[in-house]
Amino acid sequence: xxxxxxxxxxxxxxxxxxxxxxxxxxxxxxxxxxxxxxxxxxxxxxxxxxxxxxxxxxxxxxxxxxxxxxxxxxxxxxxxxxxxxxxxxxxxxxxxxxxxxxxxxxxxxxxxxxxxxxxxxxxxxxxxxxxxxxxxxxxxxxxxxxxxxxxxxxxxxxxxxxxxxxxxxxxxxxxxxxxxxxxxxxxxxxxxxxxxxxxxxxxxx
Amino acid sequence: xxxxxxxxxxxxxxxxxxxxxxxxxxxxxxxxxxxxxxxxxxxxxxxxxxxxxxxxxxxxxxxxxxxxxxxxxxxxxxxxxxxxxxxxxxxxxxxxxxxxxxxxxxxxxxxxxxxxxxxxxxxxxxxxxxxxxxxxxxxxxxxxxxxxxxxxxxxxxxxxxxxxxxxxxxxxxxxxxxxxxxxxx
Numbered sequence: 001x002x003x004x005x006x007x008x009x010x011x012x013x014x015x016x017x018x019x020x021x022x023x024x025x026x027x028x029x030x031x032x033x034x035x036x037x038x039x040x041x042x043x044x045x046x047x048x049x050x051x052x053x054x055x056x057x058x059x060x061x062x063x064x065x066x067x068x069x070x071x072x073x074x075x076x077x078x079x080x081x082x083x084x085x086x087x088x089x090x091x092x093x094x095x096x097x098x099x100x101x102x103x104x105x106x107x108x109x110x111x112x113x114x115x116x117x118x119x120x121x122x123x124x125x126x127x128x129x130x131x132x133x134x135x136x137x138x139x140x141x142x143x144x145x146x147x148x149x150x151x152x153x154x155x156x157x158x159x160x161x162x163x164x165x166x167x168x169x170x171x172x173x174x175x176x177x178x179x180x181x182x183x184x185x186x187x188x189x190x191x192x193x194x195x196x197x198x199x200x201x202x203x204x205x
Numbered sequence: 206x207x208x209x210x211x212x213x214x215x216x217x218x219x220x221x222x223x224x225x226x227x228x229x230x231x232x233x234x235x236x237x238x239x240x241x242x243x244x245x246x247x248x249x250x251x252x253x254x255x256x257x258x259x260x261x262x263x264x265x266x267x268x269x270x271x272x273x274x275x276x277x278x279x280x281x282x283x284x285x286x287x288x289x290x291x292x293x294x295x296x297x298x299x300x301x302x303x304x305x306x307x308x309x310x311x312x313x314x315x316x317x318x319x320x321x322x323x324x325x326x327x328x329x330x331x332x333x334x335x336x337x338x339x340x341x342x343x344x345x346x347x348x349x350x351x352x353x354x355x356x357x358x359x360x361x362x363x364x365x366x367x368x369x370x371x372x373x374x375x376x377x378x379x380x381x382x383x384x385x386x387x388x389x390x
Contacts, residue, residue, distance in 0.1 A: 069369040
């Protein structure tokens with residue numbers, strides 16, 4: 001059981017790395033730097049609030065765009081958003097489905113056979129997998145929003161760091177519990193992971 | 206919960222506070238609010254919307270820090286507002302200055318305002334929204350023909366030409382539609 005679970009975790013991690021690498025490979029083709037050369041700067045200066053732009057037609061300067069625009073019901077951003085919400089819902093369901101009993105190595109509880117495939121365990125695995133998927137979709141779709149040069153307090157950077165940390169904490173908790181023959185403390189780190197993800201969502205909501 | 210995680214939670218809280226401490230809007234209100242605050246706060250002042258919107262898109266005050274608005278909305282500076290005379294009577298100017306200062310980027314919980322506030326905390330006051338590193342970065346992949354060469358856009362400063370919900374303070378990529386280039390993603 002322990003071996004099986006460990007292999008599953010390795011597969012999940014390998015999948016996550018593969019998805020992340022896809023995003024990185026795609027990002028490597030893009031010029032993520034702010035243009036510094038004269039011509040590029042000129043293009044921005046021209047596109048800014050220049051005096052000449054004050055004479056733009058009223059159709060451009062005021063009002064709404066001419067063409068009616070309908071927001072797509074599905075996009076990379078929305079996939080990331082929906083998977084994030086699903087993760088939070090699964091985290092909540094996992095917490096509510098947790099069996100009563102002591103989490104320390106209580107002798108009485110330790111004697112009972114462990115339920116490693118019950119509702120709580122299934123929901124926890126689903127939550128961790130969905131968390132990994134959410135991080136992956138975030139990496140792919142919002143790669144360009146994450147810039148360390150903006151500092152740790154930048155909301156997008158915090159969102160990415162908290163979301164990733166939350167997902168990793170959940171995966172660690174699931175792995176820790178699944179690989180233990182006796183009940184083992186894992187709720188704290190799983191809950192912390194859930195809170196980190198919830199706060200990550202709130203920061204960019 | 207072990208000591209390690211308590212320390213981790215403290216560090217995380219400290220980091221979060223460094224980002225949010227600047228916002229003057231109530232922290233608790235923001236925390237319990239389910240309203241979307243991903244963009245910038247929409248313009249709510251009618252005079253601001255009217256006076257600024259007469260010549261250009263009424264940029265939300267949350268798009269620049271207070272130090273920028275202070276310079277931009279200076280009575281003398283308005284005599285040459287990017288090449289145009291945008292003078293206002295004193296009472297109107299004071300009202301607009303106050304509104305801009307009260308709703309500047311660093312006072313807001315809206316995400317894009319917080320990003321702008323964090324990025325402009327140090328250094329000189331930017332005078333153009335398009336000068337902000339964050340703004341130029343997210344637009345620099347757009348070919349010039351779609352902005353400057355596009356008869357219905359002409360300039361990056363015309364936010365509402367492509368951002369269909371700019372007036373609501375929403376600047377998500379999902380709400381972007383570049384005129385004459387419907388398929389640009």
